[in-house]
Amino acid sequence: MSELTRALDLSGVFANGTLGAVLARARRLDLFGFLVIGIVSGLGGGILRDTLLQHGTPVALTDYTYLTVATAGTLLAFVADLSRHTSGWAFNLLDASALSVWAVAGAQKTLAVGLGWLPAVLLGTITAVGGGAIRDLLLARTPSVFGGTPLYATVAIAVSAVMAVCSRLGAPTVGVLAGITVGIPLRLAAFHWDWKLPGSRDWRPGASKDRNP
Numbered sequence: 001m002s003e004l005t006r007a008l009d010l011s012g013v014f015a016n017g018t019l020g021a022v023l024a025r026a027r028r029l030d031l032f033g034f035l036v037i038g039i040v041s042g043l044g045g046g047i048l049r050d051t052l053l054q055h056g057t058p059v060a061l062t063d064y065t066y067l068t069v070a071t072a073g074t075l076l077a078f079v080a081d082l083s084r085h086t087s088g089w090a091f092n093l094l095d096a097s098a099l100s101v102w103a104v105a106g107a108q109k110t111l112a113v114g115l116g117w118l119p120a121v122l123l124g125t126i127t128a129v130g131g132g133a134i135r136d137l138l139l140a141r142t143p144s145v146f147g148g149t150p151l152y153a154t155v156a157i158a159v160s161a162v163m164a165v166c167s168r169l170g171a172p173t174v175g176v177l178a179g180i181t182v183g184i185p186l187r188l189a190a191f192h193w194d195w196k197l198p199g200s201r202d203w204r205p206g207a208s209k210d211r212n213p
Contacts, residue, residue, distance in 0.1 A: 002112070012042075012101045016098050021078055035074055037139065097184055099187055103159035110124065117161075132144055159180070166179075
């Protein structure tokens with residue numbers, strides 16, 4: 001499972017590095033700006049997770065493969081203009097895959113150090129959305145995790161919960177496959193039908209009563 005978790009972690013690093021660089025292009029940043037945004041996007045969630053776990057130095061700072069993979073994803077989006085594809089199915093699939101594999105990896109790593117299901121769900125979610133939140137703050141954007149985007153943290157929570165339940169049942173490998181199988185279609189469906197959680201402007205106590213004569 002440790003090698004599988006590492007592979008999932010690295011695939012999320014590459015995908016989120018690429019996604020971050022696409023946003024950097026939209027802001028017309030230079031190469032250094034691309035690298036900062038892409039690397040933060042790719043490594044931020046994992047570093048947050050490992051810091052909270054307090055189980056040694058964050059792996060992104062000890063295993064140079066992580067920085068290399070994040071840089072590769074960033075440079076891919078620097079060399080090739082992928083921004084024209086951001087509304088297409090391929091980009092949405094990349095986003096959904098990155099979110100799902102990172103939630104699974106974060107939950108699995110939390111369980112591997114002996115913590116329970118609730119920390120696994122929490123840190124799986126942080127792993128999936130943390131880098132994107134830091135990236136958005138650097139770009140002076142409202143972090144996607146706070147709303148305005150189709151189900152984001154909700155998908156990460158669902159995937160992490162599936163991973164935690166399957167591990168509790170003694171089937172962590174099944175949990176990896178099940179979590180990704182649940183997460184990708186759910187995120188894609190949220191993109192397609194624009195599923196979002198209600199905001200304060202959409203709901204308030206007694207709103208249904210106000211509509212009645």
